[in-house]
Amino acid sequence: MTATPPPLAVHGLTLGYGDRVVLKDVAFTVKRGEIFIIMGGSGSGKSTVLRHVIGLGEPVKGAVFYGGVDFTTATADERNAILRRIGVLFQSGALWTSMTLLENVALPLEEYTDLTPGEIRDVASLKLDLVGLPGFEDYYPSEVSGGMQKRAALARAIALDPDVLLFDEPSAGLDPVSSRHLDDLILQLRDSLGATIVVVTHELASILAIGDDSIFLDADTRTAIAGGSPKELLAQSTDPRVLRFLTRGAEGAPGGRTNG
């Protein structure tokens, strides 16, 4: 193998419901081991992009490639093989409420590995320990806090050691400190698992703290209007829409804030 294909590449993605186009011509390439941010204001279609990237929606046009394999035209078997190599953290956690945290993490292992029940328990406990939830194996999702649910959902997402991890608004509903801890955890997992990470978020602090590369979606033009390292975008972008977003509305004054 010479040039290994990127873990995730999106070409000319156009998304819509019926006749209504939500986003057009979105394209980006995620390099191995980097944290890629999909950012934009509310209603810019960030989460819609993620839904299509993980196959929960059919794009109107365009293609999604995982490791060089076209996901959009893949057969059901190929799709399953790809899905097994990606992990998704949903916005609300989406833990199965009728299962304990351990059972939540163990389910993918039970389905896709030949490990014995004892080994599955060990691996699932390891994942819960990795996200900082030792001892919470037998709790139900409703019995732990929102931040812990998010972390347990993260443990489920990394259960099968995915190549690509996709996060939908990981810090939604978390206090700044929990949100910061989650960011640190994402960085640590990236470094130790060597996974490639895609994060959909509008949390400015997260974007600047963890993002290696990014794409900025704009609700008005319904397309991507900027891309690159978030820090460089903040320093160098001349687009007022991007700057307004990255400075919380105060153009040219980083960290400032205005009303509305």
Added chain:
Amino acid sequence: MELTEQATFAVGSDAGNGALSIRLSGAWTLRRGLPSAERIEHEIAARRPSAVVFEVHELGAWDSALVTFLRHIEALCTRHHVAMHREALPAGVQRLLALAGAVREQPSVRRVSSRMPRVARLGTAALDLAANGVRTVTFIGDVTLATGRFVRGTARFRFRDLAVLVQECGARALPIVTLISVLVGMILAFVGAVQLERFGAQIYVADLVGVAMVREMGCIMTGIIMAGRTGSGFAAQIGTMQVTQEVDALTTLGIPAVDFLVLPRIVALCVMMPVLCVYADVLGIGGGAMVGTGMLDLTLPQYVHETASAITFTSLAAGVGKSVVFGALVGIAGCLRGMQAGRSSAAVGDAATSAVVTGIVLIIAADGVFAVLFNMLGI
């Protein structure tokens, strides 16, 4: 790199310093499974080494499988008071081991699954039953108060919701009520025909079907149908609204959930049940007439005349009156279970199931009470 090789390890002793060396080789991945660490435990217990070290020159691909295995060995080392040297391990593995051990388990966190003694469990069950009874009575009290407000016109709900619910409980239920009533009428006629033909009294099939449908089957069958399709729907909808905090949102606005959610549903059922009941009576008699005219050589005018003379206004009123009560019972059962639902997807399913069971039990029990009452009153 031999990526295809099975994960194995060899145990040797480090010459001189008395350490146990574990040589890892092959691909250590979740998909290939893990070798058993039993031999290592045995070696550690038998040799009592000064330390455990690793050799990883032949190690191929690895993922959490290797980390899990190493954590197992780490636990063994801790138990036998042997040092484990991680330095030779790949940097990623060391980082994962460190991360997994970073948050210490809080001493009181872990659940101890202890089964309570039998007497204690019996006591808990009895207390739960009593608490459930109190909740049910409270709910019925709330509904009664809300009904009072409804009658005075001060209950807070939207008439548009009521209209939608009336449509849901009425028009939308017609197809299933049609099917069931015609079939029940036909079955009654069949069963009656076989017996009555022996006495040459076929004409009384019309009496049998008419009286049975109007007094009992019409209202009971519609009640059971509504418990199954509407009562469960109410429970699932209100239960989901509990999960998504929509009920809390109403409460914080100062709108009683019983007024806004429960009352219109019970009113809609009480209004539509008698209509459906009369409809079921007519169709059931129609089903009986199909069998009577088709199988028993009765003419339609004969059949209709005989039916008309058998049914009294009192029995019709009794059936319709019961259907109003059944409607209220189905509505109360559905809404009660929905309001009591726990906050998880499984709890919503339980609520729907329980609503149907409660609804049907209440209908049958109430029908028994009515039978006794009517008998005493001579109706």
